[in-house]
Amino acid sequence: MGLDRISVWSRPIAILGSVFSGIRPILVQGSNVKFMTGTALLFLVLGLGLIGWIFGRARASGFVRKAKGGPRGTVNSLPYYHGWFVAICAVVPALLFMVIWQSLSPSLVTNMVLSAPIAAELPQDTFARAAILSEARAIAQGFQATAFQDMSDKLVPLYKGALSYYKWLGVAATLLLLFAGGAFAFTRLKPDFRARGKVERVIMFGLLLASLIAIITTLGIFASLIFESCRFFSMVSPFEFLFGTDWNPKSVVTPGADNGYGAIPLFWGTIFIGAIIAMVVAIPLGLMSAIFLTQYASSTVRKWMKPILEILAGVPTVVYGYFAALTVAPAVRDFAVMLGVSNAASDNALAAGIVMGVMIIPLVSSMSDDSIAAVPNAMRDGSLAMGATKSETIKQVLLPAALPGVVGGILLAVSRAIGETMIVVMAAGYTANLTANPFDTITTITVQIVALLTGDQDFGSPHTLAAFALGLALFITTFFLNYVALRVVKKYREAYE
Amino acid sequence: MNKAVIDPSPTDWNGHIMQKRIASRYAAERRFKAMGFFAVALSTLFLAFLLFTMLGQGLRGFQRTELAVEFDFPALTSGATAASVTGPNADAALNSMDIPGLVELAVGQQYAGLGDSLLTSAAAANVRQMLIDNPELVTSIQTLWLPADSRLDVAFKRQGEPAAEKTVAALSEKDALRTGFNWTFLTGADATDPSAVGIWAAFKGSLMTMAITLLLAFPVGVLAALYLEEYAPKNRLTDMIEVSINNLAAVPSIIFGLLGLAVFLTIFGMPRSSALVGGLTLALMTMPVIVIAGRNAVKSVPPSIREAALGIGASPVQVVFHHVLPLALPGILTGTIIGMARALGETAPLLMIGMRAFIPAAPEGFTDAATALPVQIYLWSDEVNQGFVEKTSAAIIVLLIFLLGMNALAIYLRNRFETRW
Numbered sequence: 027m028g029l030d031r032i033s034v035w036s037r038p039i040a041i042l043g044s045v046f047s048g049i050r051p052i053l054v055q056g057s058n059v060k061f062m063t064g065t066a067l068l069f070l071v072l073g074l075g076l077i078g079w080i081f082g083r084a085r086a087s088g089f090v091r092k093a094k095g096g097p098r099g100t101v102n103s104l105p106y107y108h109g110w111f112v113a114i115c116a117v118v119p120a121l122l123f124m125v126i127w128q129s130l131s132p133s134l135v136t137n138m139v140l141s142a143p144i145a146a147e148l149p150q151d152t153f154a155r156a157a158i159l160s161e162a163r164a165i166a167q168g169f170q171a172t173a174f175q176d177m178s179d180k181l182v183p184l185y186k187g188a189l190s191y192y193k194w195l196g197v198a199a200t201l202l203l204l205f206a207g208g209a210f211a212f213t214r215l216k217p218d219f220r221a222r223g224k225v226e227r228v229i230m231f232g233l234l235l236a237s238l239i240a241i242i243t244t245l246g247i248f249a250s251l252i253f254e255s256c257r258f259f260s261m262v263s264p265f266e267f268l269f270g271t272d273w274n275p276k277s278v279v280t281p282g283a284d285n286g287y288g289a290i291p292l293f294w295g296t297i298f299i300g301a302i303i304a305m306v307v308a309i310p311l312g313l314m315s316a317i318f319l320t321q322y323a324s325s326t327v328r329k330w331m332k333p334i335l336e337i338l339a340g341v342p343t344v345v346y347g348y349f350a351a352l353t354v355a356p357a358v359r360d361f362a363v364m365l366g367v368s369n370a371a372s373d374n375a376l377a378a379g380i381v382m383g384v385m386i387i388p389l390v391s392s393m394s395d396d397s398i399a400a401v402p403n404a405m406r407d408g409s410l411a412m413g414a415t416k417s418e419t420i421k422q423v424l425l426p427a428a429l430p431g432v433v434g435g436i437l438l439a440v441s442r443a444i445g446e447t448m449i450v451v452m453a454a455g456y457t458a459n460l461t462a463n464p465f466d467t468i469t470t471i472t473v474q475i476v477a478l479l480t481g482d483q484d485f486g487s488p489h490t491l492a493a494f495a496l497g498l499a500l501f502i503t504t505f506f507l508n509y510v511a512l513r514v515v516k517k518y519r520e521a522y523e
Numbered sequence: 524m525n526k527a528v529i530d531p532s533p534t535d536w537n538g539h540i541m542q543k544r545i546a547s548r549y550a551a552e553r554r555f556k557a558m559g560f561f562a563v564a565l566s567t568l569f570l571a572f573l574l575f576t577m578l579g580q581g582l583r584g585f586q587r588t589e590l591a592v593e594f595d596f597p598a599l600t601s602g603a604t605a606a607s608v609t610g611p612n613a614d615a616a617l618n619s620m621d622i623p624g625l626v627e628l629a630v631g632q633q634y635a636g637l638g639d640s641l642l643t644s645a646a647a648a649n650v651r652q653m654l655i656d657n658p659e660l661v662t663s664i665q666t667l668w669l670p671a672d673s674r675l676d677v678a679f680k681r682q683g684e685p686a687a688e689k690t691v692a693a694l695s696e697k698d699a700l701r702t703g704f705n706w707t708f709l710t711g712a713d714a715t716d717p718s719a720v721g722i723w724a725a726f727k728g729s730l731m732t733m734a735i736t737l738l739l740a741f742p743v744g745v746l747a748a749l750y751l752e753e754y755a756p757k758n759r760l761t762d763m764i765e766v767s768i769n770n771l772a773a774v775p776s777i778i779f780g781l782l783g784l785a786v787f788l789t790i791f792g793m794p795r796s797s798a799l800v801g802g803l804t805l806a807l808m809t810m811p812v813i814v815i816a817g818r819n820a821v822k823s824v825p826p827s828i829r830e831a832a833l834g835i836g837a838s839p840v841q842v843v844f845h846h847v848l849p850l851a852l853p854g855i856l857t858g859t860i861i862g863m864a865r866a867l868g869e870t871a872p873l874l875m876i877g878m879r880a881f882i883p884a885a886p887e888g889f890t891d892a893a894t895a896l897p898v899q900i901y902l903w904s905d906e907v908n909q910g911f912v913e914k915t916s917a918a919i920i921v922l923l924i925f926l927l928g929m930n931a932l933a934i935y936l937r938n939r940f941e942t943r944w
């Protein structure tokens with residue numbers, strides 16, 4: 027019996043010893059403020075969680091061993107579930123506390139510094155005050171070497187003190203929480219303790235949480251776009267933005283006047299390049315490729331050509347953009363000059379649109395492929411049996427039957443094209459132009475978002491906020507297109523099922 | 524009422540009119556088929572043209588033009604010995620030698636009258652590295668091949684500026700130019716001089732960004748896929764999750780960049796243009812792709828396996844984690860690799876969060892300012908200097924090789940582990 031006890035506990039204790047000797051250098055190095063608060067504490071918490079796991083499992087193994095010999099019935103859960111129970115009870119509250127502490131402690135530190143007598147010398151102006159405080163903080167944390175403002179230097183020791191006080195407070199509280207949780211869980215372990223049920227409930231909660239991230243992201247996108255757009259529309263009237271035809275954004279806006287935020291040329295440019303030129307290229311080529319590959323090509327040709335078309339979809343857009351700007355755009359301009367168009371621009375809309383269309387071909391092709399394949403074979407066989415040729419069957423039976431699916435695919439393709447950024451940024455122009463001449467330079471929503479956010483602008487400036495308003499317009503349009511497309515495709519599939 | 528005229532005689536299939544009609548229908552059939560073939564061929568040709576253009580320009584980017592410079596080290600350094608440039612004081616000794624001055628002097632003596640900037644700005648650093656690698660050099664007269672200035676580089680490889688062409692012609696007569704492999708391109712970082720640029724810094728930035736993306740998107744994506752496919756009850760919340768995921772998979776990537784700018788940079792105050800923020804942003808973008816691929820993989824595991832596991836007493840969690848997940852894993856991995864390949868080629872969201880900065884050294888940590896390979900391509904494509912054209916294409920070749928490798932791995936995994944139930 028005594029020997030048995032030793033064998034159960036000796037391994038966990040040995041591991042405990044080695045883990046601690048591994049952690050010690052990290053703790054000693056912990057004088058580096060930047061390092062200790064983050065990574066090392068995280069590893070310490072996880073390491074202690076592992077130890078909790080080992081101890082919990084060892085104790086449950088003891089239960090199992092006893093239960094085998096005695097009349098006390100079986101152990102409810104496998105030993106490792108007991109281990110997980112202890113580890114979860116120890117680590118999860120500690121990690122939660124760490125996250126909360128990380129977001130809470132900066133303001134606590136600032137309060138402590140401000141409560142010191144020397145803080146009374148700080149300027150009353152909030153802006154100057156914040157600048158000094160953030161500089162002193164950066165020096166104290168070791169991010170910055172020297173101060174540019176005299177006042178900052180005086181605050182550095184204060185900050186150092188406050189930072190280290192709250193850091194060690196946080197570390198102590200985290201470890202306390204960890205040990206309390208671990209100890210609580212450890213005392214709960216009994217042979218009939220339903221550890222598995224508890225652990226599985228935590229796992230289910232984790233699964234739900236992972237799924238909720240999608241909703242949180244969508245809400246985050248929507249909220250941030252709406253919020254920044256509202257700030258933008260408090261400076262520039264929505265009427266000017268939505269119906270104005272002059273896009274020449276000024277960095278300082280005057281309410282009531284024309285500030286050059288009329289987005290109609292951008293909307294037009296986006297539609298012209300993404301929904302007109304690109305689709306003129308992509309729809310015939312994509313649809314005919316799908317028809318050829320599904321109806322005419324031998325299985326060998328199909329096996330080789332489909333992946334090749336998919337490569338077109340896998341080429342990064344920045345490569346297409348470079349290709350469009352370097353090779354296609356000059357060729358298009360030369361062609362235009364040959365046709366006698368004198369004002370052909372080197373960053374013309376046609377080059378960007380053509381290359382974007384090529385990028386979209388695989389999308390249109392695979393969507394059409396799916397919807398043609400979904401048409402019941404009986405319809406095709408019936409048509410062929412009546413003596414129609416293959417092309418007549420395709421044109422008069424398969425395509426009309428597959429039309430909703432094809433249209434859905436095209437809508438998805440349009441949504442993809444108008445949201446595409448790099449091709450137009452590199453190949454299309456930056457000047458807003460309300461024209462239908464494909465050889466002229468035209469700008470799009472995405473180009474302007476990139477242009478507005480380039481350069482060192484303050485986050486609250488109208489330029490930055492205008493980018494969010496454009497982003498909102500883009501998001502709503504693509505959301506709507508995707509929603510309609512998915513509905514159409516789904517309804518159509520149900521019709522044949 | 525229309526009265527249909529019914530011709531009682533059978534159709535004369537061999538008659539002239541019918542033959543003509545059939546011939547024209549067959550011609551239409553051939554035309555249609557040819558159009559289909561033409562569409563496929565055109566798409567393929569475009570891809571081939573794109574790849575050949577990039578290869579044609581990019582391969583030159585891996586080469587550099589080198590100029591032979593003769594160094595009379597004993598005279599130039601007034602008798603330095605191999606021992607003096609090794610050991611603990613080597614750095615100080617090399618600094619006191621004023622290598623940039625030596626290089627200028629040596630070039631000036633040999634190629635007087637051919638202009639003053641024949642070598643790239645990094646040439647002195649190259650000489651220094653050569654001396655560190657091989658201290659014996661310093662005791663004798665040596666001919667070293669050093670990277671030439673980018674104007675000469677462009678002129679030597681193809682057509683350059685007239686002045687540079689003239690210099691190249693004069694140097695070629697002396698046999699002082701040769702083409703060598705440009706190791707700097709694989710090991711260096713961004714620079715203002717195209718002959719000194721390298722992609723390692725951008726590549727490392729990409730790797731770090733991808734590491735963060737994988738670390739976040741993979742577990743979350745897999746867990747979400749398992750939940751939605753195995754456990755989710757049919758209710759409003761589940762519908763909302765599904766709509767969100769389908770929508771996120773189709774949201775333009777630039778919108779994710781705006782989210783990263785507004786939330787990660789402005790609200791959370793994370794370090795601008797760092798691999799951390801880039802990885803977080805791309806993780807949000809990649810997660811829906813992994814969820815959708817994961818759901819398909821989980822769906823394809825036959826119900827009989829679940830029922831058998833339940834039948835012998837496994838709990839629902841055990842069924843999924845012990846049986847369904849291992850069987851679905853190859854499919855999930857394939858989807859993950861494809862999603863990661865997409866994230867690797869993504870540029871727009873990274874521009875939004877400031878990863879377009881000029882990064883002259885590889886990032887050390889996840890919070891350092893970094894750039895990524897596609898962003899580096901974009902930045903170089905904007906440069907006016909002719910020398911950047913081939914560097915941009917060379918970087919594109921590196922990026923494409925990686926993407927093709929990842930996709931090939933995905934296809935291999937799919938074929939190797941695909942189970943037909």
